[in-house]
Amino acid sequence: xxxxxxxxxxxxxxxxxxxxxxxxxxxxxxxxxxxxxxxxxxxxxxxxxxxxxxxxxxxxxxxxxxxxxxxxxxxxxxxxxxxxxxxxxxxxxxxxxxxxxxxxxxxxxxxx
Amino acid sequence: xxxxxxxxxxxxxxxxxxxxxxxxxxxxxxxxxxxxxxxxxxxxxxxxxxxxxxxxxxxxxxxxxxxxxxxxxxxxxxxxxxxxxxxxxxxxxxxxxxxxxxxxxxxxxxxxxxxxxxxxxxxxxxxxxxxxxxxxxxx
Numbered sequence: 001x002x003x004x005x006x007x008x009x010x011x012x013x014x015x016x017x018x019x020x021x022x023x024x025x026x027x028x029x030x031x032x033x034x035x036x037x038x039x040x041x042x043x044x045x046x047x048x049x050x051x052x053x054x055x056x057x058x059x060x061x062x063x064x065x066x067x068x069x070x071x072x073x074x075x076x077x078x079x080x081x082x083x084x085x086x087x088x089x090x091x092x093x094x095x096x097x098x099x100x101x102x103x104x105x106x107x108x109x110x111x112x
Numbered sequence: 113x114x115x116x117x118x119x120x121x122x123x124x125x126x127x128x129x130x131x132x133x134x135x136x137x138x139x140x141x142x143x144x145x146x147x148x149x150x151x152x153x154x155x156x157x158x159x160x161x162x163x164x165x166x167x168x169x170x171x172x173x174x175x176x177x178x179x180x181x182x183x184x185x186x187x188x189x190x191x192x193x194x195x196x197x198x199x200x201x202x203x204x205x206x207x208x209x210x211x212x213x214x215x216x217x218x219x220x221x222x223x224x225x226x227x228x229x230x231x232x233x234x235x236x237x238x239x240x241x242x243x244x245x246x247x248x249x250x251x
Contacts, residue, residue, distance in 0.1 A: 001127060011131035023159040024123035030216070037134075053130070053148075055155050063207070064216045084148040091149070091226050092219060094209065 001025045004032045010045035018050040021058030030061045043111045049080030079107035118175040123165035136178050141251030153227040156220035166196035185247040198233045198242045207214050212247050
């Protein structure tokens with residue numbers, strides 16, 4: 001239902017989400033972010049260009065890390081949300097709490 | 113028009129429920145974003161029931177009923193036989209609280225309340241019904 005890959009690129013890691021993140025699969029997103037954080041990486045991109053659906057279970061995973069990112073100075077930028085998925089982030093106002101960009105280039109620029 | 117779908121209480125069935133709701137709504141000329149938002153709300157209520165009220169017990173089931181009414185809009189009935197959970201009495205946490213406490217849950221019902229126009233809970237001896245109403249133009 002969801003396929004999550006972590007790719008190490010120069011200076012940052014990219015978490016690529018393919019498919020649907022719901023109550024049955026959000027644990028996989030949680031594990032991927034947790035692994036990236038534990039590895040000590042400070043710059044993370046989340047590639048959502050192939051994310052077809054996200055429910056509150058997936059949004060909750062991102063929200064649960066906001067404090068940890070702040071505490072540990074971790075910069076996570078999400079990019080490539082389609083209109084339907086972006087709408088879900090906007091309904092809750094998460095687009096104001098998380099860093100979200102349109103393209104990978106824009107997201108990389110925000111990583112610094 | 114009325115559409116019904118009954119599934120066992122397994123998390124894996126959430127995708128099937130989403131497909132059912134999307135298929136029904138696609139027949140009635142709603143925009144892609146409206147369909148996806150309504151699918152999300154039903155997914156949230158069903159996930160909550162399957163996980164919390166039925167503890168993912170596949171021997172139990174929930175039923176999703178969709179009534180499409182040109183005058184009233186869309187009426188979704190989610191029917192089960194578990195302990196009643198009254199979404200209207202549930203005091204959802206604030207987003208600030210969820211972030212501070214690093215909670216992973218708690219936002220599903222905030223979404224449902226933001227998406228739907230009316231939520232009613234009622235029950236009789238045989239079943240509990242969570243009724244979600246969306247006043248929307250139907251073709």
